[in-house]
Amino acid sequence: MITIEQLITQIEQRQPIVNKAEIGAEQLRQEFSSVGSLTTADHEQLSFLADPHYIASLADTQAGAVLVTAEYRDQVPASAVALVVTSPYLAYAGASQLFARDSLSNGIHPSAVIADSAVIGDHVNIGPFCVIGDNVQIGARSSLDAHVVVEANTKIGPDCVIKSQVVIGHDSVIGSHVRLHAGVSVGSEGFGFAPTRDPSVTGWERIAQLGRVVIGDHVRIGSQTCIDRGAIDDTVIGNHVIIDNLVQVAHNVRIGDGTAIAAQTGIAGSTSIGKRCIIGGAVGITGHIEITDDVILSGMTMVTKSIKKSGSYSSGTAAMPTANWRRAAVRFRQLGRE
Amino acid sequence: MITIEQLITQIEQRQPIVNKAEIGAEQLRQEFSSVGSLTTADHEQLSFLADPHYIASLADTQAGAVLVTAEYRDQVPASAVALVVTSPYLAYAGASQLFARDSLSNGIHPSAVIADSAVIGDHVNIGPFCVIGDNVQIGARSSLDAHVVVEANTKIGPDCVIKSQVVIGHDSVIGSHVRLHAGVSVGSEGFGFAPTRDPSVTGWERIAQLGRVVIGDHVRIGSQTCIDRGAIDDTVIGNHVIIDNLVQVAHNVRIGDGTAIAAQTGIAGSTSIGKRCIIGGAVGITGHIEITDDVILSGMTMVTKSIKKSGSYSSGTAAMPTANWRRAAVRFRQLGRE
């Protein structure tokens, strides 16, 4: 159970609780087991009103406490503690972390294979069957679940959470407070080949990828996402970048601070993405281009040229009944005639 | 080798073999090593005529037995046993399972790390280097290949097949007869963040994902597919849902019974998909919408709004010579001018 004091401390890392002084002694005894929506929360749960659309649910909520803006404070029922903040959604985000489950690992599991030359910080957890290569450094309080592979010379900062079956290639640099979810691949060899120019072979000569992956602080990378190592220079992910599942980040891509990328987006080699961009799901971005800061790309957008002006961009056509679509597609094709 | 009696028993779980009584004693001695197409099968293989397009191959088939509808029975050569059913394709599907290879695992491998509090059913296989967390339950006859991670408090039903390197997050619920292929991620943390509203940080506050993944019975999930856990409520996959490889199912998605989803499709958060839908490959479905029952989406369709009426939907434009495409794309762009 989380006490209301713990809750308040956590939320106030980001924003003040405006009415803190007014919370009564009785209310300060409230404890919480988890978070719930206004309609489903019980008296041991914290809830929040982030979107005024849900105001009708506030009066009847059974929640033990509700995060609200000052505007809605008076509508919180007497059975709940009102916690008044500027951004209830941000406060809910912070509070939710108090209820998250611990990692699988606890200490260094005896089955882990750790090179003698690896430097493991204090209070690091390393789960079963992890493999830690030569000269790897892992910062204090970082936690690796099961079957994590960290190849030689990689440096992982403090306070990272690395879930099961992540593979991190050699010589990678990973900052602090980074979260890598199950199955992430960091530092695999980029897709670089030169044609052999020998028509009898129809083959390709591999270009060994000698660059690294460098990841900043407070970065989050989702399951099965691939961040390939650079060819000569590095692939670079800035601070506070958040990336969803099944995303492809090719060699020598650079992503600016604070950018968010939804699932299944692909970014081809040597492209540079600015700061604070918001990139929808299944977006495709070609190689060797530049996207400036504060660009929003809606889901499934195809980006074939640099974007030099901040703003929102889209492409594609949305679902319609298949019979209509066939006609539209035929007419689109006709647009291509000379 | 599979005897014809085994074959008949298997097929009749779904549909009667119409001419069973007429199969002669000699024919009942036939045994089978596998399944083959009409043109390639030998006398130890079972074949089938599911599509009348292939009728020309029937007369010359070397197969030991052929599944056919009553209509084509007389065209089965004398060298083969004719097995008459309503749906030869469905019968072939059932029969094929008799020839599938066993799992990698056999019993509990001594290298597996299994929490003392885990409850393992009868005749469960757990392969090398699996990691089974606290209070996990695994139902009878379920089989885990190598390197499977099951986090704490997860419940897996009976008769499941879980291939190598699947990761199942804590508190997940998985029904019976579920098949998870190599590298599946179930119950990773969903992609939930609140902006910090601090422009100097350009950062994001993580929303801990406190919901579960709940998967029904007879579900199939393909390699590298991700099913993220819910934020507050659960992500729910109904019974008889079949999902291909590299699919993204975001937090709080709900998928109705019997729906099929082809590879590389992505479904964004909190979207609800109906029953018996058939969703093609690389479809993108936005978040917070509802798709009703019996909807068909062709490959690469972009769905940006709820679909309230059953039927077939499509979007996009198909490949054309690049020179023509450039002209069509320019003209499409002109359609966007005011």
Add this chain to the structure above:
Amino acid sequence: MITIEQLITQIEQRQPIVNKAEIGAEQLRQEFSSVGSLTTADHEQLSFLADPHYIASLADTQAGAVLVTAEYRDQVPASAVALVVTSPYLAYAGASQLFARDSLSNGIHPSAVIADSAVIGDHVNIGPFCVIGDNVQIGARSSLDAHVVVEANTKIGPDCVIKSQVVIGHDSVIGSHVRLHAGVSVGSEGFGFAPTRDPSVTGWERIAQLGRVVIGDHVRIGSQTCIDRGAIDDTVIGNHVIIDNLVQVAHNVRIGDGTAIAAQTGIAGSTSIGKRCIIGGAVGITGHIEITDDVILSGMTMVTKSIKKSGSYSSGTAAMPTANWRRAAVRFRQLGRE
């Protein structure tokens, strides 16, 4: 450090160094630590001029040697060894391999679980926690990193590099000099189901996938890519095929020699791709079609029909400001009206 003799030997496997006889004794003492671009390389690095756009950087380069065509030979500064070749890019590719890091593994790690019946060639490396099934054959000098699973009866040729957490299903055949990157899935069960035709169940009958995956020589497959096994016949990847990350290759696909496939492309079941095709990222190719040799598909192209003529094909529409896009999309929709 790599000597210039080693460099010359490596490059001349593909093409002669035209001015080899003219390299002086002093220059032959040059040694190299790695590769760099013209602007960043230091005296211990090899550089190259592959694209005349960068000619301005040649005069000032600090590189120890530069690969150039005869045309630019005189512009190489005196401080660098000029190495004259027909294709500097191809020469750089070959040279880069001399600087690549060794694999994680070295010998057979004692934690690996290897079936007694497996046949392991000379100088094979098998990393920690690998699982090698019955009757597996692994050719000489092949190297498996950590957590690789090879199911029964699979045959891997000589000189392969298999990175961590690759899963290779039973009965697969893999040629020589094949590189499989972290998390690849080869030989998972294809997505084959027959409808049960029982409306009360809304279910699917699984079709066991009895075919194999057969992969040629000199093939490269990127992280998280899935190559499913065939239903009855095999899935076949030709020689010299290179495939990027997160690609889906469904059951019974056939890919011709020398074809290159970029990330996140999906190829549906039973489709056949010709030789020397170049397929961009996130391309979607429907099932049961045929694409001839020497076809180029630009990124995100949707292929719904066979392509019988070599050449370049494209589809889709590119990013535009969202307000304009909304108008264009509405007008596209109107094209579908009767």
